[in-house]
Amino acid sequence: MTGDVTWAGLGASLTLVAVAVGVSALLGLRLERSLLWAAARAIAQLLLVGWALALVIAPDRPLVLSWLWVTAMTGYAGVVVRRRAPEIPGVVPLATAAFAASAVITLGVLFGLRVFPLTGRTLVPLAGLMVGNAMSATVQAGRRIVEQLRDQRDEVEARLALGLTSRQAARPYLAAAVRLALVPQIEATRAVGLVFLPGAMTGLILAGVDPMDAVLVQAVVMFVVLGSVATTTAVVALGLVGRLFTADHRLVGLSRPAA
Numbered sequence: 001m002t003g004d005v006t007w008a009g010l011g012a013s014l015t016l017v018a019v020a021v022g023v024s025a026l027l028g029l030r031l032e033r034s035l036l037w038a039a040a041r042a043i044a045q046l047l048l049v050g051w052a053l054a055l056v057i058a059p060d061r062p063l064v065l066s067w068l069w070v071t072a073m074t075g076y077a078g079v080v081v082r083r084r085a086p087e088i089p090g091v092v093p094l095a096t097a098a099f100a101a102s103a104v105i106t107l108g109v110l111f112g113l114r115v116f117p118l119t120g121r122t123l124v125p126l127a128g129l130m131v132g133n134a135m136s137a138t139v140q141a142g143r144r145i146v147e148q149l150r151d152q153r154d155e156v157e158a159r160l161a162l163g164l165t166s167r168q169a170a171r172p173y174l175a176a177a178v179r180l181a182l183v184p185q186i187e188a189t190r191a192v193g194l195v196f197l198p199g200a201m202t203g204l205i206l207a208g209v210d211p212m213d214a215v216l217v218q219a220v221v222m223f224v225v226l227g228s229v230a231t232t233t234a235v236v237a238l239g240l241v242g243r244l245f246t247a248d249h250r251l252v253g254l255s256r257p258a259a
Contacts, residue, residue: 004207014039057120066120070127074099077131081138088142089243089252095138098235099131102228106130109227115220126224133225134232137181141233144177145170145240149251156251166245167238174237181233189222 005013017039024031056065078096085091107127109115116122149156149170159169201218205211244252 010043053124057124059119059121061120063118063120063123066123069124070103073128073131074103077135081135081142084139085143087146088240091142094236094239094243095135095142095232097239098138098232099134101235102130102134102231103127105231106224106228110220110224129221130224130228133185134228137185137229137233138236141177141181142236142240144180145173145237146244148173148176149244153251160249160251166249166251167241169249170241170245174241178230178233178237182230185226185229189226192218192222 017035021032021035023029024035055061056069075096077099078092078094081088081095082092088094107123107130110126111118111123116126152173156169156173160166200221201214204214204217209217246252
């Protein structure tokens with residue numbers, strides 16, 4: 001098939017990593033080791049995942065294996081969020097719940113409305129796409145909310161003193177954080193096709209798929225990402241109100257993350 005990559009082709013593509021290393025050395029960025037380690041780790045992780053996926057999503061494998069993969073991926077994503085944003089209180093169960101809610105909505109639409117057939121080959125990649133993009137947005141939104149409530153504490157407490165509930169007092173900061181997380185994806189959705197060709201579409205075209213078929217798949221992918229980011233950040237924002245305020249509507253103490 002057009003676009004098949006051999007092991008030799010993979011090795012040849014490492015020339016591009018060498019280019020990045022050369023640029024780092026030339027400009028004194030001191031990123032050479034990080035670039036080499038990132039490339040080596042990416043290859044190792046992708047090969048491992050590829051081997052595991054071949055076992056899980058094979059046509060003769062039961063679909064329950066794919067659902068178990070999605071469940072494990074969702075739980076692990078919550079742990080990753082905690083590592084990236086330890087300053088967010090109770091972030092693991094909150095992020096996991098947010099990813100689960102997003103999965104129910106996103107996968108429910110895709111498979112419930114038969115946009116894609118429900119198979120391991122469609123379920124696992126789409127769930128991974130949803131979780132991966134939502135994870136970055138979750139970290140960004142959660143950090144922003146904690147930061148704003150901590151830095152604007154006097155203003156928040158003044159709003160509470162005027163009789164507003166904790167959710168009402170926090171609403172402007174929640175909205176700003178969710179907006180900040182959504183704007184990059186909105187801009188990417190606007191620019192797709194004209195400014196850049198996304199990875200899914202490029203990969204399909206390289207694999208020999210008809211460009212119009214690739215366009216349809218890419219459009220669905222973009223909407224999956226947009227919907228998952230919106231759902232996840234909204235759940236996290238609303239869930240953080242219950243963790244950052246007491247039952248009697250007082251803002252808890254928020255410390256700055258360690259440098």
